[in-house]
Amino acid sequence: MSALLLFGATGDLARRMLWPSLYALDVDGLLAADLRIVGTARSALDRDGLAALVADAIAAHVSGGLGNDAAVAKFLARLDYVPLDATDMAGYGALRAAAGPDGCPVAIFLSTAPSLFGATIAGLQAAGLACDNVRLALEKPLGSDLASSRVINDAVASAFPEDRTFRIDHYLGKETVQNLLALRFANSLFEPLWNAGHIDHVQITIAETVGLEGRVDFYDGAGALRDMVQNHMLQLLALVAMEPPGHFGPTSVRDEKVKVLNALRRIDTGNVAAHCVTGQYGPGVADGKSVPGYAEELGHASNTETFVALKANIDNWRWKGVPFYLRTGKRLPSRASQIVIQFKPVPHLIFDTKGATVSANKLVIELQPNENIRLMLMTKTPGLDRDGIRLREVPLDIGMDNAFADTRRRIAYERLLLDLIEGRSTLFVRRDEVEAQWRWIDGIRAALAANGIAPKPYAAGSWGPSAAIGLAERDGVSWHD
């Protein structure tokens, strides 16, 4: 028998993502027949209480009629529940007993507030649950700056070696994000062009239409820089910019990513305004509805940014002089995550375009909600033009939804939970990556604070403050919407 221990078993992430993902893995026959899943949380539930909660979570969050009643019953039979206050060291014995005859689980997943990580790790260690081979998964936020992330990482390292510490960035579990690696490293077409000689700039956008979603305490203490840029956006940047790894293994891939993160040019106090624009949404219209501003949702004024646009530079040979424009925000006009690789224009144009613009090639990788890869090319407009050849920009389009119409689209946590249980760490974040990410973000936050720069207002449903458009336009670049 083996066991997976899930802390925070009754929480929001567990209901929306973790239980539905584990169920989906079970339906697909990917969980060992004898795997037990032991949930733990403060709530005074019993096994049946947890089973009822999990059944509801499956009904609410598993799409497309996956499985059936018998499949749900089979999954629920795997569950066990141990109520535990993570700070009560005496309670961990019961957890150990539930972890099976040898008391050593295959993996422990902490889906709890980071303020509990220290006590939880101490409790696990004292109860002998930090045993040989057990893997520990941690959810973000891993600290709120470099210093606090080091405290968490040190606490973890005192009980779990780095190669068994699985730090989650759920963007790495997304199929579309892994597809970025396939696009770059399973095709010979792009790599020769993937450098400063041919690429003008890169844009990475993660736009959301949602607002605070009730996460008042967490979000107001974090803001977009720490909630989205420090982790998801910098991971996307690292995947776009890294050198080809030797193979798709944890050391090779993460060694290459961390080199990029360490090569990010520090944004200093003197030039922060030219590199970073922060914003906070006011009232407006999002998803077709009138919505209140951030401060109204919060109930008081706040200096927390809900939008950030950045111009980043990577100081290495490959990316010399190629800006990376990053943009993310809440209450933007649409939910869209995409990466745009803007190539340089042709060196000399042989056609007389009569003043019409000729666009340089652009590779648009849409990560969500739709999965598409579009290569924008100039083509001849059909016709017998006496005065030359007319040109038009046309996409060469790989609609992934069409190409893989019969394949079920998995949520990120299915991949991550399977890799955790089976011990593959390539898609998890190593300590040196997290710390390099924090170092860069801390520099920006310090520079903003030193200049007294507060977030600029923007209307909900707009693309952020106009200064964000200026940030790119100053370089002759427009954001790809």
Ligand code: BG6
């Ligand atoms: C989380 C952030 O990490 O990512 C949220 O805390 C954000 O604020 C979410 O909404 C976005 O994830 P996704 O998968 O919906 O793009």
